[in-house]
Amino acid sequence: MTDEGRLLAGRYRVGAHIGRGGMSDVHIGTDSRLGRTVAIKLLKSSLAADPAFRTRFRQEAQAAARMAHPTIVRVFDAGEETIVESSGHESQIPFIVMEYVDGRLLKDIIREGPLQADEAVRIIDGVLTALEYSHRAGVVHRDIKPGNIMITRTGQVKVMDFGIARAISDSSTTVAQTTAILGTASYFSPEQAKGESVDARTDLYSTGVVLFEMLAGRAPFRGESPVAVAYQHVSETPVKPSSINPKVSPALDAVVLHALAKDRFDRYQSAVDFRADVDLAAGGQIPVFHSADDSGGGLFAAAPLSASASELALKQLSEDESMVRTQRRPPVIWIWAGILSVVVIVLSVMIWAFSLTPSSDLPDNSRRVPSLTGLSYDQAQTSLLDQDLAAIRAEEPSATVAKDQVIRTDPPAGTIAQPTDLIRVYISTGAQPVDVPDVTNQPLADAQTAITDLGLTPGSVTRENSPDVAAGLVLRTDPAAASMEKTGVTVNFIVSSGLVALPDLEGQALSAATDLLNSADLQLISIPTPDDTCPLEAGSPVTKQSLAPGDVPQKSEVTLFYCAG
Numbered sequence: 001m002t003d004e005g006r007l008l009a010g011r012y013r014v015g016a017h018i019g020r021g022g023m024s025d026v027h028i029g030t031d032s033r034l035g036r037t038v039a040i041k042l043l044k045s046s047l048a049a050d051p052a053f054r055t056r057f058r059q060e061a062q063a064a065a066r067m068a069h070p071t072i073v074r075v076f077d078a079g080e081e082t083i084v085e086s087s088g089h090e091s092q093i094p095f096i097v098m099e100y101v102d103g104r105l106l107k108d109i110i111r112e113g114p115l116q117a118d119e120a121v122r123i124i125d126g127v128l129t130a131l132e133y134s135h136r137a138g139v140v141h142r143d144i145k146p147g148n149i150m151i152t153r154t155g156q157v158k159v160m161d162f163g164i165a166r167a168i169s170d171s172s173t174t175v176a177q178t179t180a181i182l183g184t185a186s187y188f189s190p191e192q193a194k195g196e197s198v199d200a201r202t203d204l205y206s207t208g209v210v211l212f213e214m215l216a217g218r219a220p221f222r223g224e225s226p227v228a229v230a231y232q233h234v235s236e237t238p239v240k241p242s243s244i245n246p247k248v249s250p251a252l253d254a255v256v257l258h259a260l261a262k263d264r265f266d267r268y269q270s271a272v273d274f275r276a277d278v279d280l281a282a283g284g285q286i287p288v289f290h291s292a293d294d295s296g297g298g299l300f301a302a303a304p305l306s307a308s309a310s311e312l313a314l315k316q317l318s319e320d321e322s323m324v325r326t327q328r329r330p331p332v333i334w335i336w337a338g339i340l341s342v343v344v345i346v347l348s349v350m351i352w353a354f355s356l357t358p359s360s361d362l363p364d365n366s367r368r369v370p371s372l373t374g375l376s377y378d379q380a381q382t383s384l385l386d387q388d389l390a391a392i393r394a395e396e397p398s399a400t401v402a403k404d405q406v407i408r409t410d411p412p413a414g415t416i417a418q419p420t421d422l423i424r425v426y427i428s429t430g431a432q433p434v435d436v437p438d439v440t441n442q443p444l445a446d447a448q449t450a451i452t453d454l455g456l457t458p459g460s461v462t463r464e465n466s467p468d469v470a471a472g473l474v475l476r477t478d479p480a481a482a483s484m485e486k487t488g489v490t491v492n493f494i495v496s497s498g499l500v501a502l503p504d505l506e507g508q509a510l511s512a513a514t515d516l517l518n519s520a521d522l523q524l525i526s527i528p529t530p531d532d533t534c535p536l537e538a539g540s541p542v543t544k545q546s547l548a549p550g551d552v553p554q555k556s557e558v559t560l561f562y563c564a565g
Ligand SMILES: Nc1ncnc2c1ncn2[C@@H]1O[C@H](COP(=O)(O)OP(=O)(O)OP(=O)(O)O)[C@@H](O)[C@H]1O
Pocket: 018, 019, 020, 021, 022, 023, 024, 025, 026, 039, 073, 098, 099, 100, 101, 102, 103, 104, 105, 147, 148, 160, 161, 181, 182, 183
């Protein structure tokens, strides 16, 4: 393995070994370019042997690096280092450079026994906030477990290893192989255990397992082997956490069991819903789990209960061990109606808030989205994090903003935002190449407009003689039509002067002079010289031309005098 003192990617100095996981060794380190302390995770060489895994790993780490949220361990960089072993054998070791977290793994905290309910709620709140953010950014974690959750000295929750499970499960074929690397099947959702596709709800199931374990002091399913545990996730009904730790309230029992529904349509559909119910349960209220077609409710919305409704729910809880009502899949139209209503409400509130609030008098705890134009994505993330806002990266071409710099944000700079709000940061991919259009034979002004419309820059105009293209029309461009050019590139015009060059024809044979005039598209009138002094000469040489040699208007008439042959 890599020794202390090694420099990775010419930049990250590996320091003391601080931890070992199922797939990696973790060191404290220093980013020598920025002078900041980092954590460096070096993947085990057994995993690193597969090039497909390394590629997938790098892609996932890059996706994770796009996420910046106070509840997510920041990924700063990822790469591969060639390591020459003492035998002379070279191997590629993938590494991730992360935010250094001064804290403890939740796994180690749980080992000391069940947590107080309010502490468990606070931690799960943090995990769900991280998931709300990552799911909105389109990233499913796939391996939510106490070994991937850190609690800092100040109590801040930090979730890590986003996307790494994907890299592993894509390169391993069976549950047994995947768990051999990930270390445990205790937090697998039923769909993961069955090898089916996963989505955001998979993470919510695993979060339910983590909540169960924090409250009960042990995971809901245990077994001799990963396959035995995976089997229970698919087919066994979990017990209530309170049957292991009687201090757990019926409300939290209800939330945990709802999160652990086998069918993903029967459990929480979003981290937001899950968190709302956890908070409700922390206040002693048992949430009501609405199905999508229940009248008056949103999808699985939690609502405060009246006393009698609470009693009813409690009665159901004791009667029904599974606690989870069978719910039909929500019809698509209701989902869309729900989304539309939320969008309308959010927009109305934003417009109202923006119009009412003077800049000097912001509502409590809110802040304005800062202007980030021209910053790098890293700088923009830091600036947003300073305001407790979270960045999501988006990209678009720009002719005016340099590559890798912020073009704009959504919501735009100046908008009022709340802590942990998501700000989409648009980064310039630079000017996008376009085809230089064919503007030949167009009037110069039209051609200049067409070039400007494509984001190219109209450049110099040079006049050039042409026998047939009318004065002021474009003869050609430089670069030529159809060549791919980046926006911003200057396109020069060569425009017809409307003139044509008339050569000096005196002394030339009449036939040669006639050919020259024809090729310049000039009109020839020839008059044999009546003068006797003109000697008869072979070839009938031209003695005089009516227009002086030089540039003359197109189609000019030229009279040639010549000696008859
Ligand atoms: N960003 C970090 N800052 C500080 N310490 C860290 C960081 N990441 C990991 N560690 C420490 O390194 C140890 C191993 O990390 P981790 O458990 O994430 O490794 P892993 O190989 O991903 O493990 P597993 O696959 O078993 O989850 C942990 O004990 C943790 O305390």
